[in-house]
Amino acid sequence: MKLKLYIFLLLALPALISCKKYFEVDNSDRQTIPNTFSTIEGFRASINGTYAKMYNYYLNSFYLYPEVAGNMVDLVKTGNGTMKPQHDFLSDPEEEVGAVGYIWRYAFETIANANNILEYAPAFIEKNPASKAETELIQAQALFVRALSHFDLCRVYAQPYNYTADASHLGVPVVLINPAPEDPVARQTVKVVYAQIIKDLKDAETLFGNSAAANPYVASKKAVQALLARVYLYAEDWDNAITYSTEVINNSVLAYKEQYSAMFNNLIPGVEAIFRLSGQDKTDKRLGRVYAVNDPTYVPADTLMKLFNDPSDIRLGLFQANPANPARYLTRKWTIGVTYTPNNERYDPMVLRASEMYLIRAEAYAGKNRLTDCAADLKIIIARALDKQPADIILESDNKELLLKRIATERAKEFCFEGHNLFDIVRTKKSLVRGVTTTSATKTVNYPSDYFVLPIPQSEMDANAAMVGNPTVNN
Incomplete structure (x- = not known):
């Protein structure tokens, strides 16, 4: 089965249309899609299906x-499903059933679903003005999803924004209209991809207006602003990163004390959650399984555990000693700690939360050489972790290098197992260095490296004449 990007039009509306093989052409689908978008119920079902597609690519490797x-x-563990090729930096372009193929496939399916909503919404609003407000909120959500999906794809299959001085290196295709089968689809530069991501997010921000967030499982104006803060951080646009992170911080709270572990362990959204994906009614329990305290696939490395130099750190409550080897630890971040039944067992990937906004702003302040402001935000996160007041935290606020090092340390402790680690290493132009407990033959990967991105799936290369692979990893 080929991963022909331009055929994703036929894979839209997962809640309404059964999944097809990539090269099947069924004219009934072409009739079903317009019929679906003839009612507000169709738009509601489609945005729910789009979130489900996003959950697929997050749980099917991206996270x-x-x-x-x-x-x-x-x-x-080794074997199928462990992602050992990615751990060893030996990813195969032919790997369709695994990270290489799955992230590409499911992320572009998500984009295709969002595109259908955005294509049909204007005409629907014109014919149904009474539904304009609700439809525009659905449009805003679709724009957010499309932006996040393009951003995630770019982080996986392209070098970071600052890899070249003008971000002129290859990114990923920008798909705004689902192409016809005969249309080749080319990769755009990272600069072009980011420009479209930012445009989608700003359009979404406008459409959301002053509407309140329904819950963290639905995109909102705050989620849009939080993602803009992250995108601007990656682009090293310090001013805009400060502006948007500040906007979110001013409308958010942090999780303190028992609230902290509760947002991971208690089957609740969490007080600081801005956007997360719901595992409700999903059959994929992979997140809980691979990080399980019983028979895990992945365990915390010594490089992580040695960062915790204060036993009172609240984040240590999400770890436990390994009974089989007391010198090693297990993570409880994705372990359900309350009574549950099979029907309500779920694992909800955290995508955006308030803690990240403080660390984004701290890093952006450092980029602007506003070191006192940088230290102030760092103190808030450290103080929360140690159950102290920010004034009690001592930092060398005049030493930029030490502050940036501390930001990296706090990000590693705060967001471990939440899908950030490699991206943070690469965007800050650091080399990857593993500790003594690693079983991988790949101990170090020096920056820059062609191996810091996944290959473009070979099936996409074969099916799409305009597609270009990544150096080294696609050879």
Whole structure:
């Protein structure tokens, strides 16, 4: 089965249309899609289906890849589904059933679903003005999803924004209209991809207006602003990163004390969650399984555990000693700690939360050489972790190098197992260095490296005449 990007039009509306093989052409689908978007119920079903598609690519490798390819987890199992090729930087372009193929496939399916909503919404609003407000909120959600999906794809299959001085290196295709089968689809530069991501997010911000967030499982104006803060951070646009992270911080709260572990362990959204994906009614329990305290696939590496130098750190409550080897630890971040039944067992990937906004702003302040402001935000996160007041935290606020090092340390401790590790290493132009507990033959990957990106799936290369592979990894 080929991963022909331009055929994703036929894979739209997962809640309404059965999944097809990539090269099947069924004219009934072409009739079903317009019929679906003739009612507001169709738009509601479609945005729900789009979130489900996004959950697919997060759980089908994306959320795990930057951890497995990073330096904060060790593999204690091998075999199918463990992502060992990614751990060893031996990804195969022919790997369709795994990270290489799955992230590409499911992320572009997500984009295709969002595109259908955005294509049909204007005409629907014109014919149904009474439904304009609700339809525009659905449009805003679709724009957010499309932006996040393009951003995620770019982080996986392209070098970071700052890899070249003008971001002129190859990114990923920008798909705004689902192409016809005969249309070749080319990769755009990273600069072009980011420009479209930012445009989608700003359009979404406008459409959301002053509407309140329904819950963290639905995109909102705050989620849009939080993603803009992250995108601008990656682009090293410090001013805009500060602006948008500040906007979110001013409308958010942090999780303190028992609230902290509760947002991971208690089957609740969490007070600081801005956007996360719902595993409700999903059959994929992979996140809970691979990080399980019983028979895990991935365990915390020594490189992570040695960062915790204060036993009172609240984040240590999400770890436990390994009974089989007390010198090693297990993570409880994705372990359900309350009574549950099979019907309500779920694992909800955290995508955006308030803690990240403080660390984004701290890093952006450092980029602007506003070191006192940088230290102030760092103190808030450290103080929360140690159950202290920010004034009690001592930092060398006049030493930029030490502050940036501390930001990297706090990001590693705060966001471990949440899909950030490799991306943080690469965007800050660091080399990947693994610790003594790693079982991988790949101990170090020096920056820059062609191996810091996945190959473009070979099936896409074969089916799409305009597609270009990544150096080295596609050879």
